Amino acid sequence: xxxxxxxxxxxxxxxxxxxxxxxxxxxxxxxxxxxxxxxxxxxxxxxxxxxxxxxxxxxxxxxxxxxxxxxxxxxxxxxxxxxxxxxxxxxxxxxxxxxxxxxxxxxxxxxxxxxxxxxxxxxxxxxxxxxxxxxxxxxxxxxxxxxxxxxxxxxxxxxxxxxxxxxxxxxxxxxxxxxxxxxxxxxxxxxxxxxxxxxxxxxxxxxxxxxxxxxxxxxxxxxxxxxxxxxxxxxxxxxxxxxxxxxxxxx
Numbered sequence: 090x091x092x093x094x095x096x097x098x099x100x101x102x103x104x105x106x107x108x109x110x111x112x113x114x115x116x117x118x119x120x121x122x123x124x125x126x127x128x129x130x131x132x133x134x135x136x137x138x139x140x141x142x143x144x145x146x147x148x149x150x151x152x153x154x155x156x157x158x159x160x161x162x163x164x165x166x167x168x169x170x171x172x173x174x175x176x177x178x179x180x181x182x183x184x185x186x187x188x189x190x191x192x193x194x195x196x197x198x199x200x201x202x203x204x205x206x207x208x209x210x211x212x213x214x215x216x217x218x219x220x221x222x223x224x225x226x227x228x229x230x231x232x233x234x235x236x237x238x239x240x241x242x243x244x245x246x247x248x249x250x251x252x253x254x255x256x257x258x259x260x261x262x263x264x265x266x267x268x269x270x271x272x273x274x275x276x277x278x279x280x281x282x283x284x285x286x287x288x289x290x291x292x293x294x295x296x297x298x299x300x301x302x303x304x305x306x307x308x309x310x311x312x313x314x315x316x317x318x319x320x321x322x323x324x325x326x327x328x329x330x331x332x333x334x335x336x337x338x339x340x
Contacts, residue, residue, distance in 0.1 A: 111138070111171065111286055114146040118157045124165055130307060131169055138170040141286075144195055145187070147179030157183060159190035233269075240265065240279065247285070261301055270294065280304075283327070293327035298336065303327045308334050 117123060131138075143166055150157065163173045175195040176187040184194055234248035236255045242262025246253065253267035256274050263279035265271055269291055271283045276297035284291030284306040291305050298320050302311045308329060315321075316336060324339040 110142040110144045110174070112144045112146050113166070113173075114149060115157075116149045118150050118153045118155045120158060120161055120165060123162075127165070127169055130309075141171055143171045143173045145173060145176045145192070147176055147183055147187075151178060151180050151183070157186065159187045159192060163190060163192070234267070236265075239275075242279070267291070281327075282309075284329075289329050294339070295326075296324045297322055298325040303334070303336070305329045305334060308332060310334050310336070 115123070145162070147157075159176075166173045173192060175193040176184065177195040177197055179187065188194060232250070233252040233254050234246070236246055236253070237257060239257040240246065240255070240259045240263035242260050245264040245266065246255075248267040248269065250268050252269035252272070253265055254272045254274075255265055258275045259265055259273055259277050259279040259281070261278045264282070265273070265279070266282040266285050268284070268286050268288060271281050271291075271293045273281065273293075273295040276299055277293075277295040278299045278301060280302040281293050281295075281300055282302075282304040283293045287306050289306045293303055293305065298316065299322055300312070302309055304310075305327060306329060319338050320336050325336055326339055327334065327336050329335070
């Protein structure tokens with residue numbers, strides 16, 4: 090038998106990497122309740138996830154007395170086209186059970202997320218001779234995907250990691266999704282889902298607001314709730330205030 094030692098060349102390398110993930114913040118250990126709410130939340134957007142990695146945040150259920158079935162939770166999340174990979178913030182028992190179910194223990198620091206949208210301006214602080222100086226440093230905004238053709242019923246456009254600009258009508262039954270903002274410079278009659286990965290600062294802008302559904306960061310409103318005359322069929326925007334979805338006329 091020949092043993093070769095001291096190889097100077099290998100066929101792989103180990104390198105650090107940042108992986109964008111979606112954080113699922115649990116508020117209950119009742120998987121039946123969670124399954125029902127997931128089904129309701131994603132019923133109008135079955136393509137919301139596309140095998141996205143998921144970090145399960147247990148901070149909100151850390152002190153729960155009921156045990157959490159992590160194997161069942163992983164299976165539930167996989168049914169919605171997600172890939173649970175890690176947990177954080179749980180008790181020692183919860184973290185141990187999660188690891189036994191094949192999940193990795195992540196640090197409690199905030200994860201890298203695709204929905205962490207860069208601001209237009211970052212404030213950088215310098216101290217010069219004990220006097221604080223504030224400089225404004227421009228940062229590149231999210232890229233934008235532009236669609237200049239009408240979207241018919243059954244068609245879907247998803248701007249992953251970007252804003253979405255639509256220059257033509259979004260028909261009833263069509264769907265536009267963006268991780269950032271959505272701009273529709275025509276009648277919006279289908280579904281518009283902005284902040285698809287949890288960006289609560291995202292907005293929807295439209296020159297003719299007649300949507301089938303609007304949603305920002307998972308908070309949505311359907312046509313079952315009729316729009317007021319001040320915005321129906323008129324230029325308007327949709328934004329979040331806390332967990333309340335606001336639809337307001339554009340001045």
